[in-house]
Amino acid sequence: MTVAFSSDPCYNYESLDRPWRANNESGDYICDESFSWSGWYRLFYYGMDIRMPETCVSSYSCNTYYSLWLSDPHPQIEDGVVIREVCGGTYWGACCYYKPNPIRVKACPGNYYVYELVNPQILCSGYCTDVSTISQAVSTVSPDIFTGSTITFNDDPCNNYNILDNYWRNTLNYWSVYGSISDHDDKIVEWDGWYRLFMNGLNAQMPEWCFYYMTCGGYSSLYLGGSHPRLEDGVVTREIYGSHYYQCSRYRSNPIQVKACPGNYYVYKFTRPTLSIPLPVYCAVPFSTPSVDPCYSYTSLDEPWRATDSYYYSNYYYYGMCDYNVEWNGWYRLFYNGQNAQMPESCVNHGMCGTNYPLWLNGPHPQLEDGVVTRQVCVSSWDGCCTYASHPIQIKACPGNYYVYEFVKPMFCGAYCAGPNYGQYTNESDA
Incomplete structure (x- = not known):
């Protein structure tokens, strides 16, 4: 106040x-x-x-x-x-x-x-x-620091929401990369109604997984404790968790309501986070619908060293291959010696995939009907399978039983892994 x-x-x-x-x-x-x-x-x-x-x-x-x-x-x-x-x-x-x-x-x-x-x-x-x-209780109201606009058509939150466009909420805004931490704190925001997330005018959504603390422009990074709803689910309630060092759910904030909307976006009824959480901020990840179907507009990525059984010491320099140095642009389809491949959905041991830090998918691949989805990428290290989380990526299931991935520059000198595709089709000509 x-x-x-x-x-x-x-x-x-x-x-x-x-x-x-x-x-x-x-x-x-x-x-x-x-x-x-x-x-x-x-x-x-x-x-x-x-x-x-x-x-x-x-x-x-x-x-x-x-x-x-x-x-x-x-x-x-x-x-x-x-x-x-x-x-x-x-x-x-x-x-x-x-x-x-x-x-x-x-x-x-x-x-x-x-x-x-x-x-x-x-x-x-x-x-x-x-x-x-500590003395007598007083009545306080948090200051309203919302900077955005409100769209009002009717009582449906899909048409009656506030626009929240803060680029610093991006999970890419990580203190070790930028050298310092911002002092944003969602406890001092006077939340009012429903909100739709954007980043520089582009569609965004809350992450469904943990991020390291000091991410998203604050100290305690808040994420959604469950999956986003489907259109037919209507308004649902989801738990909110906050990270603390390597402890993903050290903090539990006040739950919020979420709704999926026609047009492939979500709205959130944000509330004031729990006071005991140090500098909590609601995180956001970019989420966009490609203008061209990536199932038919992708770059083939056939590099056998990405295999989950490829140990980096055998052929490569000390740290192994490093996707941090790659200029990623657009969507990619994985192959292994011409055969259809996909990212692994379970832990890959440290030092495999031709790199020191293998990157694997912490969640299932989507179904055809899911369209484009966002998934967390885990980093295997000496300390464990998902000690670190890298930037999320978008994925789409395609007719012909293959997947395409919108790879981005990872946070570490690691590499995206490629494993066997367990479906019926095994090469590009079958797609």
């Missing part, structure tokens, strides 16, 4: 309800120097007033590396706006080893405080809140 009545920060602030900032929380490493701080903030804990600590907070608390607290007491109302030093401790026990930028603080009528939080500019640090200062 942003309250704006005058220039007095007691009535012109942004509500910051982040329970994970509490000094009794730990486990994540959220860095406040990545945030775009602007103006004054009032701190809350599940809707209740809370203050910054005035005593030492050990490092690794408050879900950050270096926990920030006030080295001086909070002011009185008659003090007006004051400047306070901020301290950050270290893992070896020094309570005020770091002194980041000071902040301004003001005591307000109603027994609460407002803080002009700024970029700390020290390593991975975060402002803490003190659970011992």
Whole structure:
């Protein structure tokens, strides 16, 4: 909630309800120097007033590396706006080893405080809140930061939805690739009604599988805990899960409603995610309908080293073949020595398919009637079969019992695998 009545920060602030900032929380490493701080903030804990600590907070608390607290007491109302030093401790026990930028603080009528939080500019640090200062419950409403348009024709959500076109929701927006994490947080969005996802004006949908944390422009990546419905299913309810490091379903958010619409798109009734999840964002993946049927407009890919029994040490350089260096463009059909092939649907051992990191399909291939579908791609490594998830791809089943794939540049120096096709047809002339 942003309250704006005058220039007095007691009535012109942004509500910051982040329970994970509490000094009794730990486990994540959220860095406040990545945030775009602007103006004054009032701190809350599940809707209740809370203050910054005035005593030492050990490092690794408050879900950050270096926990920030006030080295001086909070002011009185008659003090007006004051400047306070901020301290950050270290893992070896020094309570005020770091002194980041000071902040301004003001005591307000109603027994609460407002803080002009700024970029700390020290390593991975975060402002803490003190659970011992929790006071009376207050009523807050999240700010509306929706930037889009609304289409309204009737009560059918397929014709009455908000357009949500945020490219940063893309699963390609991964912090290790871009070097930093954005400070997007869907808990501060005032969700209202149904939404249709786009990316740069193109159709998109929520992923149905886990993505590594710090993906999609936030910290906790939210995905759909189940498949999208069909047209005949009408409105369905789906669980929402959030990732945490390698734990795909560490967080469980509030469920949402989903509906499939004529024209091959979906609408979602997004709700405010659970407050206890650090910086959650609803993820999106591109989903488009090809203008030309890819079953009859594809590139043949016949490279025997992609076989699931091809070990990369036998013929190739240390890391094996690397699809990261390939300029992928359009749709592809897999062959093995002229025979029909397909991507494997189960785990491929690390070091196979002529590469260090084999890429395989984590889900079944579609049926003819499914049309174009989106599927997750898993990366096998020393740590397991699907320790990492690469970018999703689109797939279509074609008459003649073969598949075409819209391959994209993977996130790792791995390669798409090719395995046997188990159908009736075994070569291109049968298609």
